[in-house]
Amino acid sequence: MMAINQVSKRFGRRQVLKNISLRLEAGVYGLLGPNGAGKTTLLRCMVGLIHPDQGQVLYQGVPIEKSKVFYQEMGYLPQTYGMFRELTLYEMMAYVGSLKGIPRQQLAGEIERVLEAVNLADRAGDRVKALSVGMIRRAGIAQALLGSPRLLLFDEPTAGLDPAERTRFKNLVNTIKQGRAILLSTHLVEDVDACCDRVIILDRGQVLFQGSCEELRRLAEGKVYQVDAENAQDIAGPHFTVRITEVAGRVQHRVVTRQPQRLPAVAPTLEDAYMGLIHGLC
Ligand SMILES: Nc1ncnc2c1ncn2[C@@H]1O[C@H](COP(=O)(O)OP(=O)(O)OP(=O)(O)O)[C@@H](O)[C@H]1O
Numbered sequence: 001m002m003a004i005n006q007v008s009k010r011f012g013r014r015q016v017l018k019n020i021s022l023r024l025e026a027g028v029y030g031l032l033g034p035n036g037a038g039k040t041t042l043l044r045c046m047v048g049l050i051h052p053d054q055g056q057v058l059y060q061g062v063p064i065e066k067s068k069v070f071y072q073e074m075g076y077l078p079q080t081y082g083m084f085r086e087l088t089l090y091e092m093m094a095y096v097g098s099l100k101g102i103p104r105q106q107l108a109g110e111i112e113r114v115l116e117a118v119n120l121a122d123r124a125g126d127r128v129k130a131l132s133v134g135m136i137r138r139a140g141i142a143q144a145l146l147g148s149p150r151l152l153l154f155d156e157p158t159a160g161l162d163p164a165e166r167t168r169f170k171n172l173v174n175t176i177k178q179g180r181a182i183l184l185s186t187h188l189v190e191d192v193d194a195c196c197d198r199v200i201i202l203d204r205g206q207v208l209f210q211g212s213c214e215e216l217r218r219l220a221e222g223k224v225y226q227v228d229a230e231n232a233q234d235i236a237g238p239h240f241t242v243r244i245t246e247v248a249g250r251v252q253h254r255v256v257t258r259q260p261q262r263l264p265a266v267a268p269t270l271e272d273a274y275m276g277l278i279h280g281l282c
Contacts, residue, residue, distance in 0.1 A: 001025055001151060001181045007045055007055035009038075016041045017052070018205040024151070024181040028173055030192030030213075031185040032274060033202035039185040040079050042202065043155050046183075047076045059151070072101055075149035077157055081140030085129040089120065089139055092128055096143040114142040117172055119165065134160045141169065145176075152182045158191055170195045189271040199270075201277060209277055213270055219282040220268035225261050226254050236261060240279040242272050256281050 002024040009017040016038045033039050044050040046057055048064050056063055059070045084092040093111040102110055115121045118138035123131065131139060137160050144152060158166045173182060173195045186192060192199055192213065199216050201209040209216060227235065229244070229251040237259030244253050256268075256276040268276075276282035 001060065002046070003056075003058040003061075004042075004046065005056045005058065007042075007052040007057065009041055009045060009050065009052050016205050017045065020055070020202075020205075020207055022200060022207065022210065024183060026177075026179050026181055027197040028177050028195055029181070029183045030196035030199045031183055031202065032187070032189065032192060032199060033208075034278060037202040038205040039202055040155055043076070043079075043153050043183070043185055046153060047074065072147065073149050074151045074153070075144035075146065076152075077140045077144045077154040079155040081143075082128075082136055086127060088125055088127055089115070089131065090124040092139065093124075093143060093146065097146045100147045102147050110146055114145040117145060118142045119168060134162060134165060137161060138165060148176075150180050152180060153185075154183065155185045156187070157184060158186065158188060166191070189269075189274050193270045201274065203278060216273045216277075217268055217270050218273075220256060220273035220276045222260070222265045223258060223276060223282060224254065224256050224266050224268045224272045225263060226252055226266050227263065229253055238281065240275055240281055242275045258282075 004020055004022040007017055007020045008015070020042060031039050041050060045052050058064070059067045064070045084095065087095065090111060093115065094107055097107050097110060112121060115124055118141050120135060120138055120142060123135065128136065128139065137157070141154070141157055144154065158169055161169060170191060184191065184196065196213060198212055199209065200207060225235065232253040232255070235255050235257060237257055239255045239257035242254045242256055244251060254272070256272050258281055273282055
């Protein structure tokens with residue numbers, strides 16, 4: 001559906017994207033990477049807000065700037081969404097819907113549908129500026145859903161959402177994913193685990209990994225150990241502590257390391273593998 005071919009982007013002297021090539025077909029993709037990895041810049045290139053210095057972004061085989069259907073068939077949630085603050089939520093949706101070319105007679109029903117999907121139907125008459133941060137995020141998600149786009153690009157969709165609304169969002173993605181390409185840029189590995197089929201990991205402007213969640217998890221097979229805090233200094237070789245928890249009154253360190261240890265390895269999670277990869281240990 002979408003192809004990114006050898007895309008590079010530089011801001012001043014900083015090379016932010018380096019020769020990125022990706023394909024998006026129907027399915028849910030999680031885009032993970034540390035702060036500053038280039039995730040937002042990549043999404044902005046994918047929607048045509050930034051022009052790459054090199055490479056091309058194609059939708060259905062056509063460069064997006066020449067495509068006649070790209071902006072009708074694409075929904076985008078930017079990293080910060082807080083526009084049209086003086087409009088009511090309904091007016092804001094009507095404005096975005098008309099820009100997307102949704103026929104006037106379908107607009108009211110479509111707005112009701114997307115506001116219900118993000119649990120904001122009862123706030124349609126409120127001014128955007130009167131909504132909470134999490135509600136504005138959900139309004140941003142709703143406007144991306146207008147017109148049922150085949151391609152949905154969400155930049156940190158669950159940032160600022162409470163646990164119930166985060167769950168609602170993940171359920172929504174699982175409900176609508178059939179026949180659509182959905183990309184979620186996020187810092188939450190658990191969100192990727194809950195609703196993504198494939199993972200793309202970006203680090204310092206380069207694709208470090210692309211594949212299924214299971215393929216990522218397998219990279220950490222035999223490399224994750226759970227040890228009592230007092231034995232953590234006995235871990236041999238370079239390692240990274242993924243988390244420190246208390247289990248039944250005992251503080252435990254969960255570490256990822258390439259070097260085999262004298263104790264049995266535990267089953268890796270997606271987060272173990274992500275952390276291991278980012279720290280050069282997987
Ligand atoms: N308009 C710009 N001008 C100059 N530098 C920029 C611009 N936009 C982004 N950058 C730089 O590009 C790099 C990548 O930023 P980007 O926002 O794409 O990363 P990110 O992976 O989305 O980070 P985060 O997880 O913190 O949101 C950073 O070093 C950032 O400072």
